[in-house]
Amino acid sequence: MENSEQLKTVKFYSGDATPLEMHKVRVVQKLNLLPIEERRDCIYGAGFNTFLLMNKDVFLDMLTDSGTNAMSDNQVAAMSQADDSYAGSASYTRLEKAINEVFGQKYFLPVHQGRAAEHIIAKVFATPGKVVPMNYHFTTTKAHIEMAGGVVEEIYTDEALKIKSDFPFKGNMSIPKLLNVIEKWGAENVAYIRFEAGTNLIGGQPFSMANLREVSAIAKEHKIKVLMDTSLISENLYFIKIREEGYQDKSLKDIMHEMLSYTDFSYFSGRKVSSTRGGGICTNNLDIYMAMRDLVPLFEGFLTYGGMSVREIEAMAVGLYETLDFNVISHSPTFIKYLVDTLDKKGIPVITPAGGLGCHLDAKNFIDHVPQGQYPAGALAAALYVASGIRGMERGTISSVRDAEGNDILADVELLRLAFPRRVFTLSQVKYAEDRILWLYENRHLIGGLEWIEEPPVLRFFVGKLKPIGDWVEKLVAKFREDFGDSL
Ligand code: F0G
Numbered sequence: 001m002e003n004s005e006q007l008k009t010v011k012f013y014s015g016d017a018t019p020l021e022m023h024k025v026r027v028v029q030k031l032n033l034l035p036i037e038e039r040r041d042c043i044y045g046a047g048f049n050t051f052l053l054m055n056k057d058v059f060l061d062m063l064t065d066s067g068t069n070a071m072s073d074n075q076v077a078a079m080s081q082a083d084d085s086y087a088g089s090a091s092y093t094r095l096e097k098a099i100n101e102v103f104g105q106k107y108f109l110p111v112h113q114g115r116a117a118e119h120i121i122a123k124v125f126a127t128p129g130k131v132v133p134m135n136y137h138f139t140t141t142k143a144h145i146e147m148a149g150g151v152v153e154e155i156y157t158d159e160a161l162k163i164k165s166d167f168p169f170k171g172n173m174s175i176p177k178l179l180n181v182i183e184k185w186g187a188e189n190v191a192y193i194r195f196e197a198g199t200n201l202i203g204g205q206p207f208s209m210a211n212l213r214e215v216s217a218i219a220k221e222h223k224i225k226v227l228m229d230t231s232l233i234s235e236n237l238y239f240i241k242i243r244e245e246g247y248q249d250k251s252l253k254d255i256m257h258e259m260l261s262y263t264d265f266s267y268f269s270g271r272k273v274s275s276t277r278g279g280g281i282c283t284n285n286l287d288i289y290m291a292m293r294d295l296v297p298l299f300e301g302f303l304t305y306g307g308m309s310v311r312e313i314e315a316m317a318v319g320l321y322e323t324l325d326f327n328v329i330s331h332s333p334t335f336i337k338y339l340v341d342t343l344d345k346k347g348i349p350v351i352t353p354a355g356g357l358g359c360h361l362d363a364k365n366f367i368d369h370v371p372q373g374q375y376p377a378g379a380l381a382a383a384l385y386v387a388s389g390i391r392g393m394e395r396g397t398i399s400s401v402r403d404a405e406g407n408d409i410l411a412d413v414e415l416l417r418l419a420f421p422r423r424v425f426t427l428s429q430v431k432y433a434e435d436r437i438l439w440l441y442e443n444r445h446l447i448g449g450l451e452w453i454e455e456p457p458v459l460r461f462f463v464g465k466l467k468p469i470g471d472w473v474e475k476l477v478a479k480f481r482e483d484f485g486d487s488l
Contacts, residue, residue: 008326017341019334022327023423026073033059033389033488036480040386040473047465048382048450049398050391059389060429062418065332065357069275069422072322075315082310091313092304098317102324103230103266104257105282107289109296110306110313114231114269114279115140120295121227121267121281125191126150133181134194135173136160136202139399141194141229143459150191153181160202161412163362164344164352168243171199171207171236173215187222195263198232201395202413204336204357206239209247209258216262225288226262231269231279233259234329235356241326252324264288270312274319275422278308332356332420335430339418342434348441351415358419361437363396366416367447372397374449374469377414380440382468383447384416386476388436389488392418399461443479448472 010020034042034057046052050063061068083090092110099108111117118141126132128149134141135156142152155177159167173195182190195212199205219226233256240255241247247255260266265288270278283289293303300307308316322328333356340354349365363376370376377396384390396414403409418433440447454465 009330017338019331019338019427021423021426022331031059032056035488036386036477039389040477043382043385043473044467047453048378048467049461049464050381050385050393051462052465053385053391057389058385058391060425060433061391062358062420062425062433063391063393065272065419065421066269067271067277068419068424069272070424071275071315072318072328075275075318075322078314078318079311082314084310085304087302087304089304089310089313091310091317095313095317095320098320099280099282102253102256102320103260103282104284105260105266106284107282107286109281109289109292109303110308111267111279111281111296111300112307113271113277114229114267115144116300116307117267117269117279117281118144120292120299121192121265122148122150123295124292125225127191130189130191131181131185132191132194133173133178135171135196135207136199138196138200138229139459139461141196155181156199156202160199160205163349163365163413166353168206168239168353169208169211170202170205170353170355171196172211173207175214175218178215178218182218182222182224187224190222190224192225192227192264193219194227194229196229196232197236197259198234198356200232200357201399201415203351203360203415203417204232204235204355205351206236206243206356208244209240209255210244212259212262225264228260228263228266229268230260230266231272232357233268234273234323235333237323238326238329238333239356252326252329256324270308270316270319273323274316275322276315276319277312278306278316280306328422331423335425335427336420338427339430339434343437346438346441348437358392358417359433360395361392361416361418363414363416366441367444369445370447370449372410372414373408374451375414375466376449377411377416378466379447379450379468380416382450382473383440383476384437386473387440387480388433390418390433390436392416394461398464398466401460439480439483443476446472446475446479 042057122144126145130150157174265283267281337354339359343350349362351360363380378394378398397411400411450466
């Protein structure tokens with residue numbers, strides 16, 4: 001890792017800000033781009049929900065980076081050395097060592113994926129009468145806390161929800177809001193303060209070390225625990241290194257250790273951070289570890305596998321070390337920045353500054369004629385799939401919930417997230433996305449809203465089904481044929 005520690009980037013002679021792949025492709029998967037008429041049929045079949053599309057019908061799968069990042073050759077090699085045993089596997093010992101070296105945390109509880117960690121943490125700490133302040137919620141996090149009887153309070157800053165901004169750390173917590181929550185609930189009722197690295201739902205935006213340090217000092221003073229969700233820590237780490245004053249010359253390992261030193265415990269989705277399935281909870285605090293330990297064999301599996309296969313455990317250990325490789329963690333942010341900046345220059349509404357998880361189109365402004373109650377982000381996700389075969393993810397009101405009266409709680413932001421799984425897409429594929437988004441923007445007046453056909457009561461965005469209001473999809477298909485002739 002040592003040779004990648006410096007802030008090294010390649011400048012083009014032409015002066016172009018072109019991102020460059022610092023890896024080569026050695027295993028490939030064939031892609032399929034269906035004609036638009038078939039894409040239209042597929043989106044109807046999927047109830048206008050991109051989660052329900054079959055991958056064979058998708059050209060560029062930008063739904064998520066979860067479990068879809070490319071693995072390195074070293075990860076694949078490690079998988080063949082796995083030590084298969086229920087208890088005391090040597091693979092587990094290697095993972096524990098990686099947790100210790102990469103995060104600087106001693107105790108580890110393995111789980112089958114990130115939300116399983118959320119389940120256990122919420123069950124133990126976010127009990128009825130308790131509050132969890134956080135920079136922003138994540139869907140599964142909030143669902144688990146509420147299911148355990150706790151309450152979520154979001155304490156983001158005024159910058160967080162601005163679509164256009166040049167503020168480098170939109171994932172920061174508001175200190176006055178934090179103090180208010182402590183005052184209102186009493187420090188003893190704050191289950192823990194949750195810092196989400198690379199704040200997912202507001203556009204993959206990082207927090208700064210300075211903000212984390214300040215929050216941690218307040219937490220200590222009030223004897224409140226700090227929890228960090230490190231699922232997206234790689235990109236947060238990258239942004240601290242390149243954006244925060246005083247960190248350019250520090251090694252990624254030192255920055256990572258400093259980040260975790262301000263927490264009492266942390267958890268991660270391996271699907272995101274280490275390009276493998278699985279997850280875990282980490283801490284240096286034996287009491288915190290013991291409070292949760294016995295729930296792992298109950299819900300996940302024995303303490304040395306936690307629902308993961310030993311092959312995944314081996315690949316996870318290697319993947320964690322790779323979060324300290326600048327070339328690995330800079331890939332997605334530089335490609336995302338390329339797309340975000342290109343779209344922004346063309347006046348297409350997109351979250352700025354570019355974050356770490358994906359490019360986020362602002363559906364509220366993209367199709368401002370579609371009211372929020374008709375789910376603009378969901379409609380845009382369906383329209384982009386029809387126009388391009390690209391699958392993004394709705395991150396707006398469909399991903400929200402209803403209130404006690406049954407009314408939609410309108411989301412703060414209506415986003416279509418185009419995730420960039422690490423080291424998966426090439427630049428020409430990103431240029432294709434740019435081209436079809438531009439076409440869609442010029443034809444945005446054709447896009448209409450959606451309404452429910454089938455709405456599940458919990459996490460409805462996963463399997464709920466909708467239909468278009470009116471015949472806008474037909475009009476979009478007709479315009480595509482007019483403009484592109486027989487092109488796919
Ligand atoms: N925390 C964050 C910040 C996440 O982004 C996710 C998952 C989880 C926790 C839950 O982890 O999926 O392993 O159970 N994010 C995925 C996404 C689903 O597409 O953004 P998990």
